[in-house]
Amino acid sequence: MSGSERGRVRGALDAAADRLLDATVLERVGIATASTALALLIGLVIAAVAGYDSVQFARQLLVGAFGSERAIARTLRGTTLFVLTGVAVAVAFRAGVFNIGVQGQFVVGGFATVVSIIWLASFVPAGTVGGVVLMILGTFVGVAAGGLYGALPGVMKAYGDANEIITTIMLNFIAIGLVGWLVSGPFGDPEATATRTRRLPESVELPQAVFGDPNLSIVGILVMLGVVGLVAVIMTRTRFGYDMVTSGYQDTAATYSGVDAKRMVISTMALSGMVAGLTGALFAIMIQGYYTDPSGIGNYGFDAIAVSLLAANNPIGVLPAGLLFGGLESAGSHVQINSDIPVQLIDGIVGLVVLFVAAPELFRMIAYRTGLGGDGE
Template sequence: MLRASVLERLAIATASTALALAIGVGIVAAAGYDPVQFVTSLIEGAVGGRSAIARTLRFSTLFILTGVAVAVAFRAGVFNIGVQGQFVVGGFATIMSIIWTAPLLPGGVIGGVGLLIVGFLAGAVAGGAYAALPGALKAYADANVIITTIMLNFIATGVVGWLVQGPLRGEGNAAPNTERIPEYVSFPSLVFDSSGFSVVGLGIALVTVAAIYVVMERSRFGYDMVTSGHQESAATYSGVDAERTVVTTMALSGVVAGIAGAVFAVMIMGYYTDPGGIATYGFDAIAVSLLAANNPLGIVPAGLLFGGLDSAGTHIGLYTDVPVQLIDGVIGLVILFVAVPELFRMAAQRTGLGGERR
């Protein structure tokens, strides 16, 4: 894996996916369910019609954004395991900023666009600030960034959960939700007539991928980020402020996670709820980033794969008698098989096993 080319790694990922699915189908058959129906439902759930494709793209949009957030930090040698918390904080900040600002702006399209800009800026700033905190702790206090980011995930979930259940709960809501944002603050339903997906959200994800790729691969700042994370002494010798760069790297990662939270909040929810019930996009994004070798461009096909698996799992759970626990197990098996080769590659690069240390 250390010397594998891009094409070889793509072939390994494809073979890993096929092998994991084959083992998953075998498990389904051994459990007494029809494996042919399972495979058919898997394909139908991912790409079997406009609604299935829209659902796949909805999941993929969030996996692409959160995957890029993870990749930014991982490429720079900083293990940001707190993308889920930054995702939650960003989404919550988006909804509340829109609700609080709505009375100050006119209604209609112009007001809706203005509120979307306000919401996305708030989400990006909140996510970036929440990620900068563990970055500063690592840079200036030598705190373990893995531990601090994991702890901050729980803090984000707990605090936001308390706010939506108490002080910021919408009036008359039976469920622990905030008020809804105005109906004119939404993405237009283009191509797909789906309330949970808009190509505008996917477009935001692709633009973010392109911007991060340029920053990471074609700018001095991106070079400084990677150098500071992997060779701090060399970066310092060349005049780079390694500590400040680590904080900036984490902040940029958090900004992308906050944008992901904003897309989720506006495109799917329209309000905010107890984050304990929100899917773990930030954690799954670690596997997405590993599959893409932490390359922003590779995040797109990796996100589509994971989005298709999630969409298929939802379909199978609704329209077949296969237990949802078995479906989750098969999806988890695919994630494991796909991510592990790149995990070994990262370990080899950092430890020197299998070749010269880089």
């Protein structure tokens, strides 16, 4: 490639980077929404090419997500988990730290919650009050465990200059493998036919939501909304949130203004892990009632990356993004049971959404880091 050709390529990259770097939050959400619509349209075209009725497929998607009280409850259940894990990712990404380890922090938090509740149950009186106390204490343990597990790669990045993408990915596998071994061994229920811990006490139960789904609680929905609001306030209305963003993207300026950039990176990862741990605790108490092999509990922490990117890493924007993914998950279950359309098509649509949404946001973040764009030269 000649010098002039390289110059034209660089100029095109700079122009694209400038456009993305200067995009407002609304413009970024618009890009993500258009990307999602295009991914869904391509999914319907693929269904038609494969010989399926694309109109019927679209109808099944809508019915599976919102067509009945059961479907709505299923959608809201998934939405609750996707929103909370999406907020965990957004906290780190907004601060310029790539936390790819939310799945591991989610697993550690949920397992710690179950183990602590089972252990504390012998010290707490039975009944409703005792159950509430156990849920509060267990949730605090899960939040602390997720926060500590999130802080670990933060420490390695701050003081060892370790790449947080690599460390958080590896810590996912460590968490899944270690918890899987603990569930099948020392903490397993010998009387259970499946690999899982003992069940939580009967008093450890959240009140149901209006749809009567035993795996969906109004408390879970309120916790989701409360966390979204709290994190949004922290990120946009507090000095701590300002310092987080500054230290992540402009550590030199942060240090000059008196911010300990290393400590702030650790705090950012810890806060992200705390939200993930809270999600794991809610999942264990509201949905499972015990803990099982984490390799089969769902990829909420991994899908949360796409949820956060779809929302332009905005905690408030995570709400509709999480609703979309919750609806797709619910629709996938419905299609698999009530249709001859292969559920792999749903997985393919989700993959397209992830690809189309992530591409511009990842390019934007890379441009910011590498100095692409006229302003970065």
